[in-house]
Amino acid sequence: MSQSFYVITWTDVLVSFVLVAISLGLIRWWKIGLEKTLLIGTLRTFVQLAAMGYVLTFFFQQRHWLFMVTLVSLMILIAGFEGYRREKEFRIPHYFVIITGSLFFTVFIVLGIILKFILDVQPWYYPYAMIPIAGMIIGNALNSTTLTTNRFIGELQHRDQEIEMLLSLGAPARVAVQDSLRNAIRAALIPNINSLMMVGLVQLPGVMTGQILSGVDPLIAVRYQIMIMYMWITTVIIVDILVLAFVYRQFFTPRIQLRRHLLLKKYP
Protein backbone atom coordinates (compact mmCIF):
# COMPACT_ATOMS: atom_id res chain seq x y z
CA MET A 1 0.00 0.00 0.00
CA SER A 2 1.30 3.46 -0.73
CA GLN A 3 1.24 6.00 2.05
CA SER A 4 -2.00 7.81 2.78
CA PHE A 5 -1.91 11.40 1.60
CA TYR A 6 -4.64 12.80 3.78
CA VAL A 7 -4.95 11.26 7.18
CA ILE A 8 -8.29 12.26 8.69
CA THR A 9 -8.27 12.69 12.49
CA TRP A 10 -11.19 12.49 14.95
CA THR A 11 -10.97 16.30 15.26
CA ASP A 12 -11.43 16.56 11.49
CA VAL A 13 -14.48 14.35 11.77
CA LEU A 14 -15.93 16.61 14.46
CA VAL A 15 -15.35 19.60 12.19
CA SER A 16 -17.34 17.83 9.47
CA PHE A 17 -20.24 18.04 11.90
CA VAL A 18 -20.48 21.65 10.70
CA LEU A 19 -22.13 20.24 7.57
CA VAL A 20 -24.81 18.63 9.69
CA ALA A 21 -25.23 21.86 11.65
CA ILE A 22 -25.94 23.67 8.37
CA SER A 23 -28.54 21.02 7.46
CA LEU A 24 -30.11 21.34 10.89
CA GLY A 25 -30.36 25.10 10.49
CA LEU A 26 -31.99 24.72 7.07
CA ILE A 27 -34.69 22.26 8.15
CA ARG A 28 -35.42 24.38 11.22
CA TRP A 29 -35.81 27.49 9.08
CA TRP A 30 -38.24 25.68 6.78
CA LYS A 31 -40.06 24.10 9.75
CA ILE A 32 -39.70 20.60 8.34
CA GLY A 33 -39.63 19.20 11.83
CA LEU A 34 -37.10 16.41 11.53
CA GLU A 35 -34.37 17.94 13.70
CA LYS A 36 -34.47 15.26 16.35
CA THR A 37 -34.46 12.37 13.88
CA LEU A 38 -31.63 13.92 11.91
CA LEU A 39 -29.62 14.44 15.08
CA ILE A 40 -30.15 10.86 16.20
CA GLY A 41 -29.21 9.60 12.74
CA THR A 42 -26.04 11.68 12.78
CA LEU A 43 -25.03 10.36 16.18
CA ARG A 44 -25.82 6.78 15.25
CA THR A 45 -23.65 7.04 12.14
CA PHE A 46 -20.81 8.25 14.35
CA VAL A 47 -21.21 5.62 17.05
CA GLN A 48 -21.90 2.66 14.74
CA LEU A 49 -19.06 3.35 12.35
CA ALA A 50 -16.61 4.18 15.15
CA ALA A 51 -17.51 0.90 16.84
CA MET A 52 -17.17 -0.88 13.51
CA GLY A 53 -13.70 0.62 13.13
CA TYR A 54 -12.59 -0.84 16.44
CA VAL A 55 -14.18 -4.19 15.64
CA LEU A 56 -12.42 -4.28 12.27
CA THR A 57 -9.13 -3.29 13.87
CA PHE A 58 -9.56 -6.24 16.21
CA PHE A 59 -10.39 -8.58 13.32
CA PHE A 60 -7.48 -7.34 11.27
CA GLN A 61 -5.12 -8.22 14.08
CA GLN A 62 -6.21 -11.85 14.03
CA ARG A 63 -3.88 -14.19 12.23
CA HIS A 64 -5.63 -17.53 12.21
CA TRP A 65 -7.37 -18.99 9.19
CA LEU A 66 -10.05 -20.68 11.30
CA PHE A 67 -11.00 -17.35 12.85
CA MET A 68 -11.35 -15.76 9.42
CA VAL A 69 -13.36 -18.63 7.97
CA THR A 70 -15.69 -18.60 10.99
CA LEU A 71 -16.09 -14.85 10.68
CA VAL A 72 -17.00 -15.05 6.98
CA SER A 73 -19.37 -17.95 7.75
CA LEU A 74 -21.05 -15.85 10.40
CA MET A 75 -21.45 -12.99 7.92
CA ILE A 76 -23.07 -15.43 5.48
CA LEU A 77 -25.39 -16.76 8.16
CA ILE A 78 -26.53 -13.26 9.04
CA ALA A 79 -27.06 -12.51 5.34
CA GLY A 80 -29.01 -15.75 4.95
CA PHE A 81 -31.24 -14.78 7.82
CA GLU A 82 -31.78 -11.31 6.38
CA GLY A 83 -32.64 -12.81 2.98
CA TYR A 84 -35.11 -15.16 4.64
CA ARG A 85 -36.67 -12.29 6.59
CA ARG A 86 -37.14 -10.22 3.44
CA GLU A 87 -39.13 -13.08 1.89
CA LYS A 88 -41.65 -13.19 4.69
CA GLU A 89 -44.66 -12.46 2.45
CA PHE A 90 -44.48 -15.89 0.87
CA ARG A 91 -43.95 -19.29 2.38
CA ILE A 92 -41.15 -20.88 0.38
CA PRO A 93 -40.26 -24.18 2.03
CA HIS A 94 -36.61 -24.49 3.10
CA TYR A 95 -35.86 -20.96 1.91
CA PHE A 96 -33.43 -20.21 4.72
CA VAL A 97 -31.39 -23.33 3.94
CA ILE A 98 -31.52 -22.63 0.21
CA ILE A 99 -30.35 -19.05 0.47
CA THR A 100 -27.69 -19.68 3.11
CA GLY A 101 -26.36 -22.74 1.28
CA SER A 102 -26.21 -20.90 -2.03
CA LEU A 103 -24.41 -17.97 -0.39
CA PHE A 104 -21.88 -20.31 1.23
CA PHE A 105 -21.10 -22.02 -2.04
CA THR A 106 -20.88 -18.83 -4.09
CA VAL A 107 -18.94 -16.77 -1.57
CA PHE A 108 -16.26 -19.37 -0.94
CA ILE A 109 -15.81 -20.14 -4.64
CA VAL A 110 -15.52 -16.50 -5.71
CA LEU A 111 -13.50 -15.51 -2.66
CA GLY A 112 -11.13 -18.44 -3.21
CA ILE A 113 -10.51 -17.51 -6.84
CA ILE A 114 -9.84 -13.88 -5.95
CA LEU A 115 -7.59 -14.48 -2.95
CA LYS A 116 -5.64 -17.34 -4.44
CA PHE A 117 -5.44 -16.71 -8.15
CA ILE A 118 -6.01 -13.00 -8.70
CA LEU A 119 -4.53 -11.16 -5.72
CA ASP A 120 -2.40 -14.09 -4.60
CA VAL A 121 -2.63 -12.86 -0.99
CA GLN A 122 -0.15 -14.28 1.53
CA PRO A 123 -1.45 -15.89 3.68
CA TRP A 124 -4.68 -16.59 1.78
CA TYR A 125 -6.81 -15.53 4.78
CA TYR A 126 -5.08 -12.14 5.10
CA PRO A 127 -7.86 -10.20 6.83
CA TYR A 128 -7.27 -6.88 5.02
CA ALA A 129 -8.22 -8.62 1.78
CA MET A 130 -10.61 -11.31 2.96
CA ILE A 131 -13.06 -9.34 5.10
CA PRO A 132 -13.86 -6.42 2.78
CA ILE A 133 -14.05 -8.62 -0.31
CA ALA A 134 -16.25 -11.17 1.45
CA GLY A 135 -18.48 -8.31 2.64
CA MET A 136 -18.88 -7.00 -0.87
CA ILE A 137 -19.65 -10.41 -2.34
CA ILE A 138 -22.19 -11.27 0.37
CA GLY A 139 -23.97 -7.91 0.21
CA ASN A 140 -24.30 -8.02 -3.54
CA ALA A 141 -25.36 -11.65 -3.63
CA LEU A 142 -28.00 -11.06 -0.97
CA ASN A 143 -29.62 -8.15 -2.81
CA SER A 144 -29.61 -10.06 -6.02
CA THR A 145 -31.23 -13.20 -4.58
CA THR A 146 -33.99 -11.10 -3.05
CA LEU A 147 -34.64 -9.47 -6.40
CA THR A 148 -34.58 -12.68 -8.37
CA THR A 149 -36.75 -14.65 -5.92
CA ASN A 150 -39.39 -11.92 -5.79
CA ARG A 151 -39.46 -11.67 -9.52
CA PHE A 152 -39.71 -15.44 -9.87
CA ILE A 153 -42.74 -15.59 -7.57
CA GLY A 154 -44.29 -12.70 -9.49
CA GLU A 155 -43.78 -14.62 -12.73
CA LEU A 156 -45.36 -17.76 -11.27
CA GLN A 157 -48.37 -15.80 -10.05
CA HIS A 158 -48.78 -14.22 -13.44
CA ARG A 159 -48.20 -17.40 -15.47
CA ASP A 160 -49.91 -20.04 -13.32
CA GLN A 161 -52.36 -20.93 -16.10
CA GLU A 162 -49.61 -21.19 -18.67
CA ILE A 163 -47.57 -23.40 -16.34
CA GLU A 164 -50.48 -25.76 -15.76
CA MET A 165 -51.20 -25.84 -19.49
CA LEU A 166 -47.59 -26.92 -20.10
CA LEU A 167 -47.78 -29.53 -17.32
CA SER A 168 -50.98 -30.87 -18.82
CA LEU A 169 -49.17 -31.39 -22.14
CA GLY A 170 -46.63 -33.54 -20.32
CA ALA A 171 -43.94 -30.94 -19.64
CA PRO A 172 -41.51 -31.56 -16.77
CA ALA A 173 -41.60 -28.87 -14.06
CA ARG A 174 -38.32 -27.34 -15.18
CA VAL A 175 -39.66 -26.71 -18.69
CA ALA A 176 -42.97 -25.37 -17.41
CA VAL A 177 -41.16 -22.63 -15.47
CA GLN A 178 -38.37 -22.04 -17.99
CA ASP A 179 -39.66 -18.61 -19.06
CA SER A 180 -40.25 -17.58 -15.45
CA LEU A 181 -36.70 -18.59 -14.50
CA ARG A 182 -35.27 -16.69 -17.43
CA ASN A 183 -37.20 -13.52 -16.66
CA ALA A 184 -36.33 -13.67 -12.96
CA ILE A 185 -32.61 -14.01 -13.59
CA ARG A 186 -32.66 -11.33 -16.27
CA ALA A 187 -34.39 -8.93 -13.89
CA ALA A 188 -31.64 -9.37 -11.33
CA LEU A 189 -28.86 -9.23 -13.90
CA ILE A 190 -29.87 -6.18 -15.86
CA PRO A 191 -28.97 -3.58 -13.19
CA ASN A 192 -25.56 -5.23 -12.87
CA ILE A 193 -24.98 -5.35 -16.59
CA ASN A 194 -26.04 -1.71 -16.80
CA SER A 195 -23.42 -0.78 -14.27
CA LEU A 196 -20.81 -2.71 -16.28
CA MET A 197 -21.80 -0.48 -19.18
CA MET A 198 -21.86 2.81 -17.30
CA VAL A 199 -19.09 2.47 -14.73
CA GLY A 200 -16.60 5.32 -14.92
CA LEU A 201 -18.74 7.35 -17.30
CA VAL A 202 -21.07 8.99 -14.81
CA GLN A 203 -20.01 8.08 -11.33
CA LEU A 204 -16.77 6.85 -9.83
CA PRO A 205 -17.51 3.68 -7.92
CA GLY A 206 -17.22 3.80 -4.13
CA VAL A 207 -14.27 1.45 -3.73
CA MET A 208 -12.22 3.36 -6.27
CA THR A 209 -13.12 6.73 -4.75
CA GLY A 210 -12.10 5.48 -1.32
CA GLN A 211 -8.80 4.12 -2.54
CA ILE A 212 -7.92 7.30 -4.43
CA LEU A 213 -8.81 9.42 -1.41
CA SER A 214 -6.51 7.38 0.76
CA GLY A 215 -3.65 7.91 -1.65
CA VAL A 216 -3.63 4.87 -3.90
CA ASP A 217 -2.42 5.38 -7.46
CA PRO A 218 -5.56 5.75 -9.65
CA LEU A 219 -4.24 3.11 -12.03
CA ILE A 220 -4.09 0.58 -9.21
CA ALA A 221 -7.49 1.71 -7.92
CA VAL A 222 -8.89 1.17 -11.40
CA ARG A 223 -7.50 -2.36 -11.59
CA TYR A 224 -9.13 -3.17 -8.28
CA GLN A 225 -12.40 -1.75 -9.50
CA ILE A 226 -12.32 -3.79 -12.70
CA MET A 227 -11.75 -6.94 -10.70
CA ILE A 228 -14.59 -6.03 -8.36
CA MET A 229 -17.00 -5.44 -11.23
CA TYR A 230 -16.21 -8.85 -12.72
CA MET A 231 -16.51 -10.38 -9.29
CA TRP A 232 -19.96 -8.81 -8.82
CA ILE A 233 -21.40 -10.03 -12.06
CA THR A 234 -20.05 -13.55 -11.54
CA THR A 235 -21.36 -13.69 -7.99
CA VAL A 236 -24.80 -12.55 -9.06
CA ILE A 237 -25.06 -15.09 -11.86
CA ILE A 238 -23.86 -18.03 -9.77
CA VAL A 239 -25.93 -17.26 -6.69
CA ASP A 240 -29.14 -16.45 -8.60
CA ILE A 241 -29.01 -19.62 -10.66
CA LEU A 242 -28.25 -21.65 -7.57
CA VAL A 243 -31.07 -20.14 -5.50
CA LEU A 244 -33.66 -20.50 -8.27
CA ALA A 245 -32.56 -24.05 -9.05
CA PHE A 246 -33.70 -24.98 -5.57
CA VAL A 247 -36.54 -22.49 -5.17
CA TYR A 248 -38.48 -23.56 -8.27
CA ARG A 249 -38.57 -27.16 -7.03
CA GLN A 250 -40.37 -26.02 -3.88
CA PHE A 251 -43.32 -24.94 -6.02
CA PHE A 252 -43.99 -28.44 -7.33
CA THR A 253 -45.05 -31.65 -5.65
CA PRO A 254 -43.22 -34.89 -6.47
CA ARG A 255 -46.22 -35.58 -8.74
CA ILE A 256 -45.30 -32.49 -10.78
CA GLN A 257 -48.29 -30.45 -9.60
CA LEU A 258 -48.06 -26.70 -9.12
CA ARG A 259 -48.40 -25.91 -5.41
CA ARG A 260 -50.76 -23.02 -5.94
CA HIS A 261 -51.22 -22.28 -2.26
CA LEU A 262 -47.58 -21.16 -2.05
CA LEU A 263 -48.37 -18.36 -4.48
CA LEU A 264 -50.74 -16.75 -2.01
CA LYS A 265 -49.40 -14.15 0.37
CA LYS A 266 -49.09 -15.28 3.97
CA TYR A 267 -50.81 -12.18 5.26
CA PRO A 268 -53.42 -11.09 2.75
Next chain:
Amino acid sequence: MNKEPLFRLTSVSKSIGGKTLLDNISLQIEAGDFLSILGPSGAGKSTLLRLFNGLDSPTAGTIEYQGKPLFSYPMTGLRKRVGMVFQNPVMVRGTVRDNLLLTQRWEQPSTNLAEETLVSVLAQVDLSPAILDQDTKTISGGEKQRVALARVLLNKPEVLLLDEPTANLDPQLARRIVRLIHQLFKQLKLTIIMVSHDYSLLSKYTTRIAFLIGGRIVEEGAADILEQPSTETVKTFLAKGAI
Protein backbone atom coordinates in the same frame (compact mmCIF):
# COMPACT_ATOMS: atom_id res chain seq x y z
CA MET B 1 -59.04 -57.13 -24.01
CA ASN B 2 -58.66 -55.68 -20.57
CA LYS B 3 -61.97 -55.64 -18.75
CA GLU B 4 -60.86 -53.01 -16.25
CA PRO B 5 -62.59 -49.67 -16.70
CA LEU B 6 -60.40 -46.89 -18.07
CA PHE B 7 -60.83 -44.82 -14.92
CA ARG B 8 -62.10 -45.97 -11.57
CA LEU B 9 -62.65 -43.43 -8.82
CA THR B 10 -63.35 -44.88 -5.41
CA SER B 11 -64.64 -42.64 -2.58
CA VAL B 12 -62.68 -39.66 -3.85
CA SER B 13 -62.83 -36.48 -1.79
CA LYS B 14 -60.98 -33.24 -2.14
CA SER B 15 -60.85 -30.41 0.32
CA ILE B 16 -58.77 -27.27 0.39
CA GLY B 17 -58.31 -25.25 3.54
CA GLY B 18 -61.05 -27.09 5.41
CA LYS B 19 -63.55 -26.59 2.58
CA THR B 20 -64.88 -29.76 0.96
CA LEU B 21 -64.94 -29.40 -2.82
CA LEU B 22 -65.56 -33.02 -3.74
CA ASP B 23 -67.35 -35.37 -1.39
CA ASN B 24 -66.99 -39.14 -1.62
CA ILE B 25 -67.18 -39.57 -5.38
CA SER B 26 -67.18 -43.02 -6.93
CA LEU B 27 -67.28 -43.24 -10.69
CA GLN B 28 -66.23 -45.57 -13.49
CA ILE B 29 -65.42 -44.47 -16.98
CA GLU B 30 -65.12 -46.99 -19.78
CA ALA B 31 -62.91 -46.58 -22.83
CA GLY B 32 -64.97 -44.96 -25.60
CA ASP B 33 -67.27 -43.05 -23.25
CA PHE B 34 -68.25 -39.49 -23.94
CA LEU B 35 -69.01 -38.47 -20.39
CA SER B 36 -70.47 -35.07 -19.65
CA ILE B 37 -70.16 -33.81 -16.12
CA LEU B 38 -72.94 -31.30 -15.61
CA GLY B 39 -73.65 -29.02 -12.72
CA PRO B 40 -73.94 -25.41 -11.59
CA SER B 41 -70.82 -23.29 -11.30
CA GLY B 42 -68.92 -23.86 -8.09
CA ALA B 43 -70.08 -27.48 -7.88
CA GLY B 44 -66.52 -28.82 -8.15
CA LYS B 45 -66.58 -29.83 -11.82
CA SER B 46 -63.17 -28.40 -12.72
CA THR B 47 -61.71 -29.72 -9.46
CA LEU B 48 -62.90 -33.20 -10.42
CA LEU B 49 -61.55 -32.93 -13.96
CA ARG B 50 -58.07 -31.93 -12.73
CA LEU B 51 -57.82 -35.23 -10.87
CA PHE B 52 -57.97 -37.31 -14.06
CA ASN B 53 -54.58 -36.15 -15.33
CA GLY B 54 -53.04 -35.68 -11.92
CA LEU B 55 -52.89 -31.88 -11.97
CA ASP B 56 -54.28 -32.22 -8.43
CA SER B 57 -54.39 -35.10 -5.98
CA PRO B 58 -57.47 -36.19 -4.06
CA THR B 59 -57.39 -35.72 -0.29
CA ALA B 60 -58.99 -39.13 0.19
CA GLY B 61 -59.94 -42.06 -2.00
CA THR B 62 -58.22 -43.70 -4.95
CA ILE B 63 -58.08 -43.16 -8.68
CA GLU B 64 -57.09 -45.97 -11.01
CA TYR B 65 -56.22 -45.72 -14.66
CA GLN B 66 -56.37 -48.98 -16.64
CA GLY B 67 -56.41 -50.94 -13.43
CA LYS B 68 -53.35 -49.30 -11.86
CA PRO B 69 -53.18 -46.41 -9.40
CA LEU B 70 -53.08 -43.18 -11.41
CA PHE B 71 -50.09 -41.85 -9.52
CA SER B 72 -48.05 -44.98 -10.16
CA TYR B 73 -47.63 -43.78 -13.76
CA PRO B 74 -44.86 -41.29 -14.58
CA MET B 75 -46.84 -38.05 -14.65
CA THR B 76 -45.34 -36.55 -17.81
CA GLY B 77 -46.17 -39.66 -19.82
CA LEU B 78 -49.64 -39.98 -18.31
CA ARG B 79 -50.50 -36.38 -19.16
CA LYS B 80 -49.68 -36.99 -22.80
CA ARG B 81 -52.13 -39.91 -22.80
CA VAL B 82 -54.76 -37.97 -20.87
CA GLY B 83 -54.82 -34.60 -22.62
CA MET B 84 -56.60 -31.55 -21.30
CA VAL B 85 -58.14 -28.44 -22.83
CA PHE B 86 -58.89 -25.61 -20.44
CA GLN B 87 -61.73 -23.14 -20.39
CA ASN B 88 -59.29 -20.36 -21.15
CA PRO B 89 -57.01 -21.47 -24.00
CA VAL B 90 -53.63 -20.15 -22.85
CA MET B 91 -51.22 -19.53 -25.69
CA VAL B 92 -47.52 -19.01 -25.23
CA ARG B 93 -46.09 -15.94 -26.89
CA GLY B 94 -45.42 -16.42 -30.60
CA THR B 95 -47.15 -17.93 -33.57
CA VAL B 96 -49.63 -20.78 -33.86
CA ARG B 97 -46.73 -22.90 -35.04
CA ASP B 98 -44.75 -22.10 -31.87
CA ASN B 99 -47.73 -23.27 -29.86
CA LEU B 100 -48.14 -26.48 -31.80
CA LEU B 101 -44.45 -27.23 -31.46
CA LEU B 102 -44.46 -26.65 -27.69
CA THR B 103 -43.74 -30.27 -26.86
CA GLN B 104 -40.52 -29.96 -28.83
CA ARG B 105 -39.22 -28.01 -25.86
CA TRP B 106 -38.86 -31.19 -23.89
CA GLU B 107 -39.17 -34.04 -26.38
CA GLN B 108 -36.14 -35.50 -28.08
CA PRO B 109 -35.22 -33.54 -31.21
CA SER B 110 -35.71 -36.77 -33.17
CA THR B 111 -39.47 -36.41 -32.79
CA ASN B 112 -39.36 -33.36 -35.03
CA LEU B 113 -42.84 -32.83 -36.42
CA ALA B 114 -43.20 -32.76 -40.16
CA GLU B 115 -45.07 -29.89 -41.77
CA GLU B 116 -47.70 -32.36 -43.03
CA THR B 117 -48.44 -33.42 -39.48
CA LEU B 118 -49.14 -29.82 -38.49
CA VAL B 119 -51.32 -29.23 -41.54
CA SER B 120 -53.30 -32.39 -40.94
CA VAL B 121 -53.87 -31.67 -37.24
CA LEU B 122 -55.09 -28.19 -38.19
CA ALA B 123 -57.47 -29.77 -40.68
CA GLN B 124 -58.80 -32.00 -37.90
CA VAL B 125 -59.76 -28.94 -35.89
CA ASP B 126 -61.13 -27.15 -38.91
CA LEU B 127 -58.38 -24.57 -39.32
CA SER B 128 -56.54 -23.68 -42.52
CA PRO B 129 -52.75 -24.04 -42.76
CA ALA B 130 -52.59 -20.28 -43.38
CA ILE B 131 -52.98 -19.71 -39.65
CA LEU B 132 -49.68 -21.49 -38.84
CA ASP B 133 -47.53 -18.40 -38.94
CA GLN B 134 -50.01 -15.98 -37.44
CA ASP B 135 -49.25 -14.44 -34.08
CA THR B 136 -51.61 -15.94 -31.49
CA LYS B 137 -52.44 -12.40 -30.36
CA THR B 138 -54.20 -11.79 -33.68
CA ILE B 139 -56.45 -14.89 -33.71
CA SER B 140 -59.97 -15.11 -32.28
CA GLY B 141 -61.13 -16.90 -29.15
CA GLY B 142 -62.69 -19.72 -31.18
CA GLU B 143 -59.49 -20.15 -33.17
CA LYS B 144 -57.44 -20.21 -29.97
CA GLN B 145 -59.63 -22.94 -28.55
CA ARG B 146 -59.10 -24.99 -31.71
CA VAL B 147 -55.33 -24.40 -31.62
CA ALA B 148 -55.40 -25.60 -28.02
CA LEU B 149 -57.23 -28.73 -29.16
CA ALA B 150 -54.75 -29.30 -31.98
CA ARG B 151 -51.86 -28.87 -29.54
CA VAL B 152 -53.25 -31.65 -27.36
CA LEU B 153 -54.05 -33.91 -30.33
CA LEU B 154 -50.41 -33.81 -31.43
CA ASN B 155 -49.66 -35.81 -28.26
CA LYS B 156 -51.96 -38.55 -29.62
CA PRO B 157 -53.96 -38.81 -26.39
CA GLU B 158 -56.27 -41.69 -25.46
CA VAL B 159 -58.45 -39.45 -23.31
CA LEU B 160 -59.45 -35.82 -23.71
CA LEU B 161 -60.44 -33.78 -20.67
CA LEU B 162 -62.39 -30.70 -21.64
CA ASP B 163 -63.05 -28.00 -19.06
CA GLU B 164 -65.94 -25.89 -20.36
CA PRO B 165 -64.18 -25.38 -23.69
CA THR B 166 -67.07 -23.34 -25.04
CA ALA B 167 -67.72 -21.11 -22.04
CA ASN B 168 -66.23 -17.98 -23.57
CA LEU B 169 -67.66 -18.45 -27.06
CA ASP B 170 -70.90 -17.24 -28.62
CA PRO B 171 -73.65 -19.90 -28.93
CA GLN B 172 -73.14 -20.51 -32.63
CA LEU B 173 -69.39 -20.98 -32.28
CA ALA B 174 -69.92 -23.08 -29.16
CA ARG B 175 -72.13 -25.47 -31.14
CA ARG B 176 -69.51 -25.67 -33.87
CA ILE B 177 -66.78 -26.54 -31.37
CA VAL B 178 -68.90 -29.22 -29.69
CA ARG B 179 -69.67 -30.72 -33.11
CA LEU B 180 -65.96 -30.71 -33.85
CA ILE B 181 -65.19 -32.43 -30.55
CA HIS B 182 -67.77 -35.08 -31.37
CA GLN B 183 -66.18 -35.63 -34.78
CA LEU B 184 -62.77 -36.12 -33.14
CA PHE B 185 -64.33 -38.48 -30.62
CA LYS B 186 -65.61 -40.66 -33.48
CA GLN B 187 -62.61 -40.38 -35.79
CA LEU B 188 -59.86 -40.86 -33.24
CA LYS B 189 -61.81 -43.26 -30.98
CA LEU B 190 -61.11 -41.06 -27.98
CA THR B 191 -62.60 -41.21 -24.54
CA ILE B 192 -63.94 -37.80 -23.63
CA ILE B 193 -64.70 -36.33 -20.23
CA MET B 194 -66.24 -32.92 -20.63
CA VAL B 195 -67.32 -30.52 -17.96
CA SER B 196 -70.08 -28.08 -18.71
CA HIS B 197 -72.87 -26.13 -17.11
CA ASP B 198 -74.76 -26.00 -20.38
CA TYR B 199 -76.44 -29.33 -21.01
CA SER B 200 -78.48 -28.20 -24.02
CA LEU B 201 -75.31 -28.14 -26.06
CA LEU B 202 -74.28 -31.69 -25.24
CA SER B 203 -77.43 -33.80 -25.21
CA LYS B 204 -77.03 -34.80 -28.87
CA TYR B 205 -73.47 -36.07 -28.53
CA THR B 206 -72.80 -37.35 -25.08
CA THR B 207 -73.06 -41.07 -24.24
CA ARG B 208 -73.12 -40.67 -20.45
CA ILE B 209 -73.99 -37.93 -18.04
CA ALA B 210 -73.05 -37.34 -14.43
CA PHE B 211 -74.62 -34.55 -12.40
CA LEU B 212 -72.20 -32.99 -9.95
CA ILE B 213 -73.98 -30.74 -7.49
CA GLY B 214 -72.46 -29.46 -4.26
CA GLY B 215 -69.39 -31.68 -4.64
CA ARG B 216 -71.40 -34.91 -4.94
CA ILE B 217 -72.47 -36.97 -7.91
CA VAL B 218 -76.20 -36.90 -7.40
CA GLU B 219 -77.16 -38.84 -10.49
CA GLU B 220 -75.32 -40.65 -13.21
CA GLY B 221 -76.29 -42.72 -16.22
CA ALA B 222 -76.91 -42.88 -19.96
CA ALA B 223 -77.69 -39.69 -21.88
CA ASP B 224 -81.44 -40.19 -21.51
CA ILE B 225 -81.37 -39.28 -17.81
CA LEU B 226 -81.55 -35.72 -19.09
CA GLU B 227 -85.15 -36.45 -20.10
CA GLN B 228 -86.14 -38.30 -16.96
CA PRO B 229 -84.01 -37.41 -14.00
CA SER B 230 -84.89 -39.36 -10.89
CA THR B 231 -83.64 -37.02 -8.17
CA GLU B 232 -85.24 -33.77 -7.09
CA THR B 233 -81.88 -31.93 -7.03
CA VAL B 234 -81.27 -32.67 -10.70
CA LYS B 235 -84.87 -31.78 -11.62
CA THR B 236 -84.42 -28.41 -9.92
CA PHE B 237 -81.09 -27.88 -11.64
CA LEU B 238 -82.54 -28.71 -15.05
CA ALA B 239 -85.62 -26.60 -14.47
CA LYS B 240 -83.44 -23.54 -14.04
CA GLY B 241 -82.18 -24.06 -17.60
CA ALA B 242 -78.64 -23.53 -18.74
CA ILE B 243 -77.03 -21.25 -16.22
